[in-house]
Amino acid sequence: MGNLYSRVLQPANTLLSLGSWAWWVISAITGLTAAAVIAWASTTWDWYWSTFHMAGAAIAFLTAWVLLAVGFLLLGIAVRVWRAEQAPVQVDSPKIPQLNGPALASDDKIPPPTVTQSPPTLAVGLYVGEIRVMLDDLGKNRRCELTIRVFNGTGGAVEFEKLAGNIKFDAPNNTDPERRGTLPTPTLRHDVAKVVYPLQEWLFILEQHVPASEADSLVAMLQADIPIHFDLTGLAMYVFAQGKPDEVERLSLWDGISCRRGIHFGRIINATVNIGGVSSGTQIGG
Structure with a gap:
């Protein structure tokens, strides 16, 4: 269930947030326009018009609008899921223990090595x-x-x-x-x-x-x-x-x-x- 939420429901919830209103406006306008065209086209079909009249045109309009709206929603979710899979995965750096003493905290810096310089020989x-x-x-x-x-x-x-x-x-x-x-x-x-x-x-x-x-x-x-x-x-x-x-x-x-x-x-x-x-x-x- 956690994997299903992270891959499908969470992108859908993000898509439904106020931050995605532009996508919804585009989907609604496109869906309404396409549904209106399909409803008008249904009135030109003689057998369909003679059978259902105005009710048939309304049914065609609503059906096309719902299908297009759902299709745009699923398309947006699919794009979000695909982009999430392509994003780089941040991996926490492993904790490196000190050679002598307690382990370092995750935000500690590794101390520089101590270098002891030997004096030159007497000949030099x-x-x-x-x-x-x-x-x-x-x-x-x-x-x-x-x-x-x-x-x-x-x-x-x-x-x-x-x-x-x-x-x-x-x-x-x-x-x-x-x-x-x-x-x-x-x-x-x-x-x-x-x-x-x-x-x-x-x-x-x-x-x-x-x-x-x-x-x-x-x-x-x-x-x-x-x-x-x-x-x-x-x-x-x-x-x-x-x-x-x-x-x-x-x-x-x-x-x-x-x-x-x-x-x-x-x-x-x-x-x-x-x-x-x-x-x-x-x-x-x-």
């Missing part, structure tokens, strides 16, 4: 921006200094662990063994901070003892204006994120630096060399 977050070599004290005290500027972009504090390995020196296209050598492992100067905090600059100052033979070779190369290449690939500086001493990483240094006697300017680094009382500028390139 520690940027070596400058390296300087100071050879002022090389000829007199057989020592030099290597300064390294590091920017901490890791998002956390970083601590220094230790130094290992060696620095080698050589000349370009060199075949003379007197112009190459290996220096002992440098040490971190005592007044250098061993902790750097986020978004701060870390200045490493490495004290390098130079044996007598290697110091004489370096001084001779500088006096002869021969470029010196310091190879840093064998030098290892180990650091770790504060609170994680078991996760030690090697700081990514440049492959090496070059210097020579003369007044030069590097894009990132430069140094001053004092040999025999004469100050000379040195250019150091990465």
Whole structure:
């Protein structure tokens, strides 16, 4: 019965409402006109007129009017039913429960997922921006200094662990063994901070003892204006994120630096060399 009401009686009730008066006016005018034509036509039928006279014309008029009115009504109901079947069906969205907690109400919004961004690794977050070599004290005290500027972009504090390995020196296209050598492992100067905090600059100052033979070779190369290449690939500086001493990483240094006697300017680094009382500028390139 519910299906019959929804498909037939409810469209008929809508059709009979005040909102459908235009359809009824059209149906009534059309039905009356057609019934009048049929009633007039019945008077031209000799056998029908001779038998029923005016009563027959009235019967023909009323019969035609009723049939046409019912036909228009059924046509309107059929159109309403057909349009209702073609209309899109609205389906309620299913309720989506939360993964943790009570189910969401139908009008609640699903919360956006929480994204946790991990800080960059030490190899990526520690940027070596400058390296300087100071050879002022090389000829007199057989020592030099290597300064390294590091920017901490890791998002956390970083601590220094230790130094290992060696620095080698050589000349370009060199075949003379007197112009190459290996220096002992440098040490971190005592007044250098061993902790750097986020978004701060870390200045490493490495004290390098130079044996007598290697110091004489370096001084001779500088006096002869021969470029010196310091190879840093064998030098290892180990650091770790504060609170994680078991996760030690090697700081990514440049492959090496070059210097020579003369007044030069590097894009990132430069140094001053004092040999025999004469100050000379040195250019150091990465």
